[in-house]
Amino acid sequence: MYDFSALIKQLQRQTPNLPSEELLLEFLNSGQMKIYGPNEAIIEAGDINRSVYLIVEGLYRLGWEDGEREVTYGFGSIGTMFLSPKGFVSNEESCWFMRACTEIRLLKWNYDQFMEWILRSHEICLWAFLMAIHQLYCSEIKTDVIKGSARQRLEALSEKESRSRLHTFGKYPELLQHISSQTLATYLGIAPSYLSTLRKSMMEEEKEGK
DSSP states (O other), X not given: OOOOHHXXXXXXXXXXXXXOHHXXXXXXXXXXXXXXXXXXXXXXXXXXXXOXXXXXXXXXXXXXXXXXXXEEEEEEOTTOEEEOHHHHHHOOOOSSEEEESSOEEEEEEOHHHHHHHHHXXXXXXXXXXXXXXXXXXXXXXXXXXXXSSHHHHHHHHHSHHHHHHSHHHHHOTTHHHHSOHHHHHHHHTOOHHHHHHHHHHHHHHHHHTO
């Protein structure tokens, strides 16, 4: 049986009113364990997917295609629960993609399994609701932190205080080592070539002590 102690500790940190450990373990053990390799799609744009996922280990990113431009909206790590809203609510094709950044271990519940838990347990239902609110909170924090000029957006990831407010970056300081410059550019809304220029300029300024 998988040891969920690290996951439970993280869940305790990020959401209040966690179900009892006995109930939470029963819920976790009812999920199907899935493992994906780096860059592998968990949910791809165009998929009809009604499942709910919970990250046990590793990192993922959420984004979409805007014409020929790829947009990365955010990243998730241990304790992140996610789904395709269009798929879950109305059985429609997803506009978003969810892809592994590193090797990732997930728990998966299909729609019927998850709804059975929601109807069966008030504790699980309340916890899932608070998880959803927590993720909306993290989305608003990103809007508050990643803003301004291209340089200011990049600087937000260079400043410890700003980076710590972006919860996944705070939990995984090494996150930037696991994502390519191309992906980082799509997260910051900067052209990859300009991101390279900005980084070079900032490094030169740092060397000169400016």
